[in-house]
Amino acid sequence: MATPISTADVAHVARLARLALSDEELDQFTGQLAAVLAHAADIEALDTAGVPPTAHALPIHNVLRDDVVVAGVDREEVLAQAPAAESGRFRVPRILGEAP
Amino acid sequence: MSRSEWEMVIGLEVHTELRTATKLFCGCANHFGDEPNTNVCPVCLGLPGSLPVLNRTAVEYAIRIGTALHCTVQPSLFHRKNYFYPDMPKDYQISQYDVPINADGWLALPDGRRVGIERAHIEEDTGKSTHVGESGRIHGADHSLVDYNRAGVPLVEIVGRPDLRSGDDARIYVDELRAILVATGASDGKMEEGSLRVDANVSVRPRGAADLGTRCEIKNMNSLRSLGRAIEYEATRQITLLEEGGTVSQETRHWDEGTGRTSTMRSKEDAYDYRYFPEPDLVPIVPSEEWIRAVADALPPMPGDRRSAVAAAAKLAPDADPVVTVVRLDLDSLLHAAVAAGADGGLAVKRLANEVASSLERAAVLDPVAFATVVQMESRSALTPAQARTVLKDLLEGGGDPAAIAKAHGFEAMASDALADAVDQVIAENPGEWERFAGGEDKVQGFLIGKIKAATGGNADLKEASALLRGRRS
Amino acid sequence: MTANPAADIAGAIRRGEKTASGVLEEHLARVQAREPEIHAFNLVLEENARDTAAQIDAAVARGVDPGPLAGVPIALKDNLCTRGVPTTCSSRMLAGWRPPYDATVVARVTAAGAVAIGKTNLDEFAMGSSTENSAFGPTRNPLDPSRVPGGSSGGSAAAVAAGFAPLALGSDTGGSIRQPAALCGVVGTKPTYGVVSRYGLVAFASSLDQIGPFARSVGDAALLFDVIAGHDPADSTSLAGAPPVASAALEHGVDGLRVGLVTELVGAEGLSGEVVAGTRAAAEALASAGAKVEEVSVPATVYGLSAYYLIAPAEASSNLSRYDGVRYGHRATGAADITDMYIASRSEGFGPEVKRRIMLGTYALSAGYYDAYYGQAQKVRTLIIRDFEVAYQSFDVLLSPTAPGTAFPLGAKTADPLLMYLNDVCTIPSNLAGHPAMSVPWGAGADGLPLGVQVLAPALGETVMFQVAATLERLAPAAGRKVES
Ligand SMILES: [Mg+2]
Numbered sequence A: 001m002a003t004p005i006s007t008a009d010v011a012h013v014a015r016l017a018r019l020a021l022s023d024e025e026l027d028q029f030t031g032q033l034a035a036v037l038a039h040a041a042d043i044e045a046l047d048t049a050g051v052p053p054t055a056h057a058l059p060i061h062n063v064l065r066d067d068v069v070v071a072g073v074d075r076e077e078v079l080a081q082a083p084a085a086e087s088g089r090f091r092v093p094r095i096l097g098e099a100p
Numbered sequence B: 001m002s003r004s005e006w007e008m009v010i011g012l013e014v015h016t017e018l019r020t021a022t023k024l025f026c027g028c029a030n031h032f033g034d035e036p037n038t039n040v041c042p043v044c045l046g047l048p049g050s051l052p053v054l055n056r057t058a059v060e061y062a063i064r065i066g067t068a069l070h071c072t073v074q075p076s077l078f079h080r081k082n083y084f085y086p087d088m089p090k091d092y093q094i095s096q097y098d099v100p101i102n103a104d105g106w107l108a109l110p111d112g113r114r115v116g117i118e119r120a121h122i123e124e125d126t127g128k129s130t131h132v133g134e135s136g137r138i139h140g141a142d143h144s145l146v147d148y149n150r151a152g153v154p155l156v157e158i159v160g161r162p163d164l165r166s167g168d169d170a171r172i173y174v175d176e177l178r179a180i181l182v183a184t185g186a187s188d189g190k191m192e193e194g195s196l197r198v199d200a201n202v203s204v205r206p207r208g209a210a211d212l213g214t215r216c217e218i219k220n221m222n223s224l225r226s227l228g229r230a231i232e233y234e235a236t237r238q239i240t241l242l243e244e245g246g247t248v249s250q251e252t253r254h255w256d257e258g259t260g261r262t263s264t265m266r267s268k269e270d271a272y273d274y275r276y277f278p279e280p281d282l283v284p285i286v287p288s289e290e291w292i293r294a295v296a297d298a299l300p301p302m303p304g305d306r307r308s309a310v311a312a313a314a315k316l317a318p319d320a321d322p323v324v325t326v327v328r329l330d331l332d333s334l335l336h337a338a339v340a341a342g343a344d345g346g347l348a349v350k351r352l353a354n355e356v357a358s359s360l361e362r363a364a365v366l367d368p369v370a371f372a373t374v375v376q377m378e379s380r381s382a383l384t385p386a387q388a389r390t391v392l393k394d395l396l397e398g399g400g401d402p403a404a405i406a407k408a409h410g411f412e413a414m415a416s417d418a419l420a421d422a423v424d425q426v427i428a429e430n431p432g433e434w435e436r437f438a439g440g441e442d443k444v445q446g447f448l449i450g451k452i453k454a455a456t457g458g459n460a461d462l463k464e465a466s467a468l469l470r471g472r473r474s
Numbered sequence C: 001m002t003a004n005p006a007a008d009i010a011g012a013i014r015r016g017e018k019t020a021s022g023v024l025e026e027h028l029a030r031v032q033a034r035e036p037e038i039h040a041f042n043l044v045l046e047e048n049a050r051d052t053a054a055q056i057d058a059a060v061a062r063g064v065d066p067g068p069l070a071g072v073p074i075a076l077k078d079n080l081c082t083r084g085v086p087t088t089c090s091s092r093m094l095a096g097w098r099p100p101y102d103a104t105v106v107a108r109v110t111a112a113g114a115v116a117i118g119k120t121n122l123d124e125f126a127m128g129s130s131t132e133n134s135a136f137g138p139t140r141n142p143l144d145p146s147r148v149p150g151g152s153s154g155g156s157a158a159a160v161a162a163g164f165a166p167l168a169l170g171s172d173t174g175g176s177i178r179q180p181a182a183l184c185g186v187v188g189t190k191p192t193y194g195v196v197s198r199y200g201l202v203a204f205a206s207s208l209d210q211i212g213p214f215a216r217s218v219g220d221a222a223l224l225f226d227v228i229a230g231h232d233p234a235d236s237t238s239l240a241g242a243p244p245v246a247s248a249a250l251e252h253g254v255d256g257l258r259v260g261l262v263t264e265l266v267g268a269e270g271l272s273g274e275v276v277a278g279t280r281a282a283a284e285a286l287a288s289a290g291a292k293v294e295e296v297s298v299p300a301t302v303y304g305l306s307a308y309y310l311i312a313p314a315e316a317s318s319n320l321s322r323y324d325g326v327r328y329g330h331r332a333t334g335a336a337d338i339t340d341m342y343i344a345s346r347s348e349g350f351g352p353e354v355k356r357r358i359m360l361g362t363y364a365l366s367a368g369y370y371d372a373y374y375g376q377a378q379k380v381r382t383l384i385i386r387d388f389e390v391a392y393q394s395f396d397v398l399l400s401p402t403a404p405g406t407a408f409p410l411g412a413k414t415a416d417p418l419l420m421y422l423n424d425v426c427t428i429p430s431n432l433a434g435h436p437a438m439s440v441p442w443g444a445g446a447d448g449l450p451l452g453v454q455v456l457a458p459a460l461g462e463t464v465m466f467q468v469a470a471t472l473e474r475l476a477p478a479a480g481r482k483v484e485s
């Protein structure tokens, strides 16, 4: 079994998921996640050598669409839903780093 | 250690946009330069509840690319690459991860060296941010504005193996790859418009070492020239660092065209963990044998094959400049037509790479048979090289019959005995120079040829004239 | 109330015996009377519904058939996109968001003549089993307002149980249709994965989510299933070809059918004695109606809960990344840069259960843990599919309890997530396998509240599943409390 999840793990995961947790939440979530992961110890212990993973329950493949333009949505309708827009674009606070 | 004791190891990742009518997973137009956010829909905006459906033509283009790069085309899956960034509408990119559609191929450089291709996989492009503020750049911007017209445009990412050894190598590789991509019809290969983007993994090691050094990934090169410069700068930076006893840390670095330097893009504690997992909204692609074969059969000849054919016709090396030029400028069909009509391949390639290449916009209207005729006339000395160039120029400008053009210019090629008479006359009139030439002083030949040219009013075949001069020497 | 209220309403309206407007007003009157207490809806679409009903009446007057759901009020779970109509997923994150498009199922029921009466409450982003995790307050069980209706489609189940609408649509990722159906004494169906389009269903866990019907009867559930089932080119996981027909064999009985009572699910962790007894009684009733009933082991189903609580949060962690405050939904004010804005918006917008699952899923996918958790859970999924395959070589359908007990009091399980997750222990295996399953009311517990029994079938086995469910409905003991008079 993997080592139990720590508050440091939970803090790291919260950062990856772009969530802020108070110290109290951090403790509470750590305990709760640990309980769920402890329940999952039954499958962790299972010998699954040679068993392929299932990502899709359905055995279908090659679902393809023709390369034909279809009308999209109206820009004004979409921008009206945006928290902030400017010059036909979505406005966001400053970006500190380049895309990965 | 001196610079020459170090070896650079370079592997390139090239992203190319595909020339489909629509985006990868939705029916929005794949079109550069439109008003912001006008080619968008619930899918490419990542609206809640929307789902992707794969574009068949994008898959076909990917298969074309894989086939042209001698890859194995195989059943593949899409994964999600998770990271937060405003130009990524779903905050994950749908990409291929451990099972790409194309794996394990190679690209031959013009000189014959092979560069390994690890994979060429399908993925979606991101949107584009504009940074608002005094600098207009990301740093120091006040805020940014996002346009999703490009979000979801199909890309193929071609991951090359670290087989390149210099900035020049890298430029030649990208140049060749671009030519191949354009030849497949899958890409327009425009680096300036961003439809072809190159990232470079650069490391250095002592020459002869087997292990690879720590590599840095360099981004933001937007021309072949900056690619070469960035690589050379980065290698020098790493060598200097190592020679000073430092170590290279694996990181992504940003090339600044203005300063000619690379710099760290982000701090290490912000390391990414992409949490790849199979995309549950899409099903596997399993291209049939027939599909793969049909795509391969429909591919036109690739630039390398075309260069080989030109080289064979011209009896030159495949990476000889005129051969490369003729193929790059798509003049090889003219060449092959001329050769089929009886022209000399070597001479035809020379005329194509020089005269025809320099008025390329007229080349499309050049009649191959007329071109072949000019080359033939020159080959059998019915025209001197200078005359042939003049006739060709007229032909490019206004078409017509080469013989008639030559006649109109008064280009009556000299009969061989007339030329011989002229040679003898010049020898008689310039005994001093002739003595020296006959005595082995080759540099006087130019003087004598000049006299022959003058004596024949420019109509002499100068190559034949010098052969005659040398013949009379012994 | 009649046996098949939706079918009866549609029939009467198509024959001109009733008007859609009249039917709608009857239902709106019930909503007005009890909705303040129950809170089944996030939004009642009074005006839109009146317009639609009037259009249907006009169509009938012109001699145009409005379709098989003519004038039938339908409640839509508030995670189904409705064009121009707020779709919130019961989350502050999406409060006020108006989708620019309709979900495929919404378009289908509308085209079949149904009248959308409202958007129903749910556990935030469908994460929960009690509808208490709603940013807009819990839904109460119409049969006993001190109890939960189950979840996550608690609002849809309550709307049908309270007589607000004869039909409702819900979504089921791990039991979110079947468990609330059982707790509210109605019929709830999770179709085969890929039979009903997910386009326009706000994703929770994409490889498990399916939309399905709630109804007061098996016949009505079949009617709605047959309207929403079928291929949709907008969903890559939608199955091609004609879907199974749910209403094809409702009257056929079960003579000669082979029914397997699943050992591991009857013996699952945390089931109450009366639930087990009820399920055994249902099995015996089928046997006396001519079915060959035997117990059958489907061993890997014991791992279902563990696998589910890794796979579903993992997919959810990725599906919910897009709620970042850039393009729609909640954005925190005052953030200095984009990362601060993401963190503040998401921390303000999501409730605790959603955060818990996002973190659990992020952890299960993160570097170093993928193989042990997510990868292993996917292999368990394979084992469950294989074991079901073996069982279905000998049985036409399988039988199990739906939920561990009757409806529980509000607040009873909110402090212990794992206890709450155990609600899904019997329903999860069908989601992992992609198989259909449905809950049919079967008597009542000692508290007088309804019990449900679950019928499971192999992929695309809806016809026989509904056939068995219809038989169970005919044989079921009298229910305890009923809400309608
Ligand atoms: Mg990439």
Ligand SMILES: [Zn+2]
Pocket: A072, B023, B026, B027, B028, B039, B040, B041, B042, B043, B044, B045, B152
């Ligand atoms: Zn789109």
